[in-house]
């Protein structure tokens with residue numbers, strides 16, 4: 001809450017939920033923030049257990065949260081407005097569609113995906129969001145030098161994450177920073193409380209495109 005302000009005034013602040021008015025036109029993401037500064041994306045942000053704290057801590061960066069469930073986004077919208085965050089915008093839509101068609105190219109400095117649905121059954125693994133297609137979509141919207149930060153509780157999914165990035169020369173494995181590690185998500189706390197460890201995968205886009213990668217590997 002901004003100091004000296006009537007505690008109920010936050011309700012007058014505009015919603016951080018942004019409308020998707022066209023399914024073919026690029027979203028005017030830059031217009032959603034009062035200050036132009038580095039932009040980060042969280043996919044499947046839920047009710048913001050990571051994004052709220054990260055955005056509150058880093059006011060000199062802008063953040064976009066994507067989530068398909070309305071109730072979770074509404075909760076995040078409420079707490080973020082109460083906190084007076086203006087460096088956060090939220091969109092309710094399917095993440096792959098957004099990444100492929102609606103988000104501006106080469107515009108993000110980081111993408112966070114924490115505890116994506118694991119789809120543990122073998123026949124359902126094609127539904128996992130982090131796969132070969134994801135590396136292509138991430139390279140479309142990330143700036144050169146941008147990073148992907150992933151976490152999961154699922155051992156098989158973690159192996160898949162490592163495999164898809166390791167097979168492409170355009171990505172370099174990096175260490176997770178203490179700053180990121182310090183914020184645990186709701187799902188993470190729940191898993192950790194049952195002695196299920198967090199498995200991390202962090203990569204930097206070092207320049208070449210996936211198309212170059214495929215040519216190099218003969219794929």
Ligand SMILES: C[S@@+](CC[C@H](N)C(=O)[O-])C[C@H]1O[C@@H](n2cnc3c(N)ncnc32)[C@H](O)[C@@H]1O
Nearest residue numbers: 044045046067068069094095114115185186187
């Ligand atoms: C297991 S929850 C994790 C939530 C949060 N990241 C955390 O760690 O606490 C996965 C979230 O991703 C959202 N989600 C899954 N697939 C999605 C998609 N294709 N597009 C947008 N959101 C998605 C779900 O609705 C859910 O809120």
